[in-house]
Amino acid sequence: xxxxxxxxxxxxxxxxxxxxxxxxxxxxxxxxxxxxxxxxxxxxxxxxxxxxxxxxxxxxxxxxxxxxxxxxxxxxxxxxxxxxxxxxxxxxxxxxxxxxxxxxxxxxxxxxxxxxxxxxxxxxxxxxxxxxxxxxxxxxxxxxxxxxxxxxxxxxxxxxxxxxxxxxxxxxxxxxxxxxxxxxxxxxxxxxxxxxxxxxxxxxxxxxxxxxxxxxxxxxxxxxxxxxxxxxxxxxxxxxxxxxxxxxxxxxxxxxxxxxxxxxxxxxxxxxxxxxxxxxxxxxxxxxxxxxxxxxxxxxxxxxxxxxxxxxxxxxxxxxxxxxxxxx
Numbered sequence: 001x002x003x004x005x006x007x008x009x010x011x012x013x014x015x016x017x018x019x020x021x022x023x024x025x026x027x028x029x030x031x032x033x034x035x036x037x038x039x040x041x042x043x044x045x046x047x048x049x050x051x052x053x054x055x056x057x058x059x060x061x062x063x064x065x066x067x068x069x070x071x072x073x074x075x076x077x078x079x080x081x082x083x084x085x086x087x088x089x090x091x092x093x094x095x096x097x098x099x100x101x102x103x104x105x106x107x108x109x110x111x112x113x114x115x116x117x118x119x120x121x122x123x124x125x126x127x128x129x130x131x132x133x134x135x136x137x138x139x140x141x142x143x144x145x146x147x148x149x150x151x152x153x154x155x156x157x158x159x160x161x162x163x164x165x166x167x168x169x170x171x172x173x174x175x176x177x178x179x180x181x182x183x184x185x186x187x188x189x190x191x192x193x194x195x196x197x198x199x200x201x202x203x204x205x206x207x208x209x210x211x212x213x214x215x216x217x218x219x220x221x222x223x224x225x226x227x228x229x230x231x232x233x234x235x236x237x238x239x240x241x242x243x244x245x246x247x248x249x250x251x252x253x254x255x256x257x258x259x260x261x262x263x264x265x266x267x268x269x270x271x272x273x274x275x276x277x278x279x280x281x282x283x284x285x286x287x288x289x290x291x292x293x294x295x296x297x298x299x300x301x302x303x304x305x306x307x308x309x310x311x312x313x314x315x316x317x318x319x320x321x322x323x324x325x326x327x328x
Contacts, residue, residue: 013046060107071313076220086119127184158195
């Protein structure tokens with residue numbers, strides 16, 4: 001009725017992949033009905049049991065191509081990784097459920113032990129700066145209350161979601177010390193400073209941001225017009241346990257058409273406080289333009305990436321890509 005997913009239930013499943021059977025759990029995923037409203041090709045969150053992996057992933061999701069902005073998702077993710085920016089891996093797989101052919105779907109890596117291993121990260125919490133209740137409330141009440149934006153202004157803004165919370169909080173860098181609990185407390189403080197825009201503490205927060213990393217992210221996302229992966233509901237953050245630096249993890253990239261100066265100004269203003277407090281930093285600006293120049297000088301490599309991704313799908317895939325807008 002509301003076309004909004006909440007309280008999805010896990011079920012036990014068996015996966016057959018490359019003639020091997022895997023025990024796993026699955027549940028529906030995706031906030032809106034575009035993910036599960038059809039009678040097949042539902043978006044699913046899958047976790048393999050007994051620490052098994054498929055394509056070196058222990059936990060992953062299945063989604064339709066359109067909901068992950070194919071083919072941009074592959075290219076943007078690859079460019080991010082080439083610049084040492086964390087982002088999940090994607091694979092294309094043929095899918096069948098209970099003998100019914102669901103066709104090609106996108107497999108997207110989630111934040112399990114295999115994600116840490118692949119990226120050579122210490123197992124520390126991955127955070128999301130919301131509990132998503134604001135989105136749920138807005139969905140349920142948007143057509144009934146005129147001032148809904150004012151009512152939910154504070155909803156979820158100071159709350160933090162931790163991925164695989166039960167397991168990850170048991171991990172520690174120091175025996176018999178709950179170091180991941182401490183990291184959680186520290187990140188919550190960072191989140192509060194960022195949202196409240198408290199100038200008194202922003203300098204201290206800046207010390208926990210990798211200036212060049214955030215500049216590279218802003219440059220790459222603005223080149224593609226990606227206005228989705230950095231926003232509150234999609235951005236994830238890893239807190240490095242060794243230097244307490246905040247490391248963004250970019251998920252679900254979605255391009256938009258930025259075609260003039262007003263568009264880019266509005267786009268830049270749409271980023272969160274972690275980015276905005278760096279805008280006047282000279283090192284940040286230098287890295288931003290250096291990254292843009294690098295992308296422009298190597299634009300043929302971006303074209304090659306799109307050609308490679310689209311090769312199995314022909315002209316229909318190529319028609320989805322607007323190279324001229326990216327170049328501009």
